Amino acid sequence: MKFSDKIKFVANKETGEARFNLEASESEIRALVAKMARSTDVDEHIRFGAALVPPIAQAIPYVEMYNIFFSDVSYADLDDNRLPVEKDVVSMAWETHADAEILFTRPGYMFTRPDFTEWDTGIEISWRTIRRAGWNVLDRAMQRATWELARKRDAQKKAALDTAIAALSGHASTVATALTKASVDSVLQSAAEIGYPILKGLTNPSTLMAMAAGAGWTWGSEGFKIPESFADKLLTTLYVGTYGGVAWHVNPHHATDYVYLGGNAQDIGYHQIRGSMQTASDVDIVKKADLHTIMDAEHATYIGNSYNLWRIQIT
Amino acid sequence: MTKRFYVQTPKNAIHFGKNLKASGSTIEPGMVVTLESSGSQVTLCGSAEAPLGLAFGERHGVYNPTTRIFADGEALVVATNSFMALLSAEFFSSGSLPTTSPTTLYTAASGLIGTSSSSTTKIGQYLRTETLNQPLGGTGSSQSLGLCRFNFQP
Numbered sequence: 001m002k003f004s005d006k007i008k009f010v011a012n013k014e015t016g017e018a019r020f021n022l023e024a025s026e027s028e029i030r031a032l033v034a035k036m037a038r039s040t041d042v043d044e045h046i047r048f049g050a051a052l053v054p055p056i057a058q059a060i061p062y063v064e065m066y067n068i069f070f071s072d073v074s075y076a077d078l079d080d081n082r083l084p085v086e087k088d089v090v091s092m093a094w095e096t097h098a099d100a101e102i103l104f105t106r107p108g109y110m111f112t113r114p115d116f117t118e119w120d121t122g123i124e125i126s127w128r129t130i131r132r133a134g135w136n137v138l139d140r141a142m143q144r145a146t147w148e149l150a151r152k153r154d155a156q157k158k159a160a161l162d163t164a165i166a167a168l169s170g171h172a173s174t175v176a177t178a179l180t181k182a183s184v185d186s187v188l189q190s191a192a193e194i195g196y197p198i199l200k201g202l203t204n205p206s207t208l209m210a211m212a213a214g215a216g217w218t219w220g221s222e223g224f225k226i227p228e229s230f231a232d233k234l235l236t237t238l239y240v241g242t243y244g245g246v247a248w249h250v251n252p253h254h255a256t257d258y259v260y261l262g263g264n265a266q267d268i269g270y271h272q273i274r275g276s277m278q279t280a281s282d283v284d285i286v287k288k289a290d291l292h293t294i295m296d297a298e299h300a301t302y303i304g305n306s307y308n309l310w311r312i313q314i315t
Numbered sequence: 316m317t318k319r320f321y322v323q324t325p326k327n328a329i330h331f332g333k334n335l336k337a338s339g340s341t342i343e344p345g346m347v348v349t350l351e352s353s354g355s356q357v358t359l360c361g362s363a364e365a366p367l368g369l370a371f372g373e374r375h376g377v378y379n380p381t382t383r384i385f386a387d388g389e390a391l392v393v394a395t396n397s398f399m400a401l402l403s404a405e406f407f408s409s410g411s412l413p414t415t416s417p418t419t420l421y422t423a424a425s426g427l428i429g430t431s432s433s434s435t436t437k438i439g440q441y442l443r444t445e446t447l448n449q450p451l452g453g454t455g456s457s458q459s460l461g462l463c464r465f466n467f468q469p
Binding site: 080082086087088089091092101103104105106108109110111112113193194195196307 | 319320321322323324325373379380381382383399401445447448449450451452453454455
């Protein structure tokens with residue numbers, strides 16, 4: 001068993017995470033450690049040691065967040081990504097005389113094809129760096145590269161959400177200073193009114209913690225006590241993750257001054273994915289370095305129902 | 316607003332589409348068209364030209380069409396003779412539905428329908444405004460459509 005055979009490159013297109021994993025059972029790991037103790041192979045010692053103590057990172061991983069508002073659809077390279085659009089609706093009825101002839105309306109059909117965008121990234125790492133760094137530089141570099149790809153995909157989805165929300169009157173609201181209960185309640189009420197209730201929310205965790213910090217999020221004054229389970233959550237997490245029947249998603253990478261709200265992804269739009277994430281590596285003997293590239297799948301977004309999207313801006 | 320055009324009495328209208336092609340990429344269903352001298356090509360009707368009828372039909376010859384506008388040389392159907400139709404305001408040269416019922420309808424520039432008698436070619440009569448419920452905004456929203464009776468005669 002070669003140590004290098006147990007190191008696998010793992011890419012997760014859903015989370016954007018890619019890394020080198022040590023895939024081995026406990027018995028295999030013990031065998032590897034025993035082998036390392038006996039081995040005089042310097043390269044193997046370097047790689048084994050490098051996997052143990054990486055530098056402590058000062059930034060958290062980037063995890064995609066706006067995908068909760070989109071329904072994923074995958075396409076092969078030659079697939080047509082057309083989406084049907086309801087064209088001529090048949091919504092006419094008449095008061096009539098019994099002898100009058102029928103008036104007809106004929107439905108039609110049409111399609112739209114969202115444009116795909118793709119991103120890639122590359123890492124060049126010198127052989128000497130791998131030997132001298134004393135930690136797995138490539139592993140960390142791969143993670144950062146894939147997080148950056150995830151950030152690009154998120155920016156595409158956020159732009160689509162912002163465009164859709166801005167196109168409708170009343171779906172983008174503002175509140176001064178801090179997120180308030182009243183501002184959230186107002187959106188929940190408006191959404192319920194049109195039959196697309198808010199089911200999920202997305203913001204920065206600190207923004208949601210306004211629940212515990214006041215700004216109208218204090219219960220008890222209206223003549224009823226806050227339920228014990230809610231009080232417990234407020235005191236331990238500083239927010240209630242199910243307030244208003246909404247599944248609150250939080251991400252530290254989300255802006256603190258925006259809250260996005262919406263219903264079922266299937267009732268909002270599609271995230272089209274063509275192909276899959278590809279990786280390739282090469283050796284540059286002239287520059288004495290390894291070259292690695294990660295080529296993301298192609299991505300397109302489509303929002304078919306903007307009425308199911310809302311945004312609160314904290315000014 | 317979405318452009319909407321419905322021929323309401325399809326059995327009265329003649330759906331003429333034999334050896335007929337769109338000339339130029341400007342024609343979409345609901346627009347007034349005229350027959351070119353070739354006898355097989357149609358273009359948008361001008362205010363001083365003889366109207367053939369209203370462009371009609373789906374773009375069945377195009378694979379998954381993403382626009383209603385017929386391509387240059389594409390097979391076309393024209394609804395002509397006498398029929399009733401519902402049209403949205405975009406098909407009128409003023410950009411809005413007539414406010415007086417009834418109003419005589421004339422040809423206008425660029426395949427639109429006019430209400431000005433400076434064009435002497437009458438094509439029909441505006442009867443009244445009807446309301447269509449559009450599937451928008453969760454519970455729907457109303458859109459005003461003009462109920463017209465057309466009579467395309469040579």
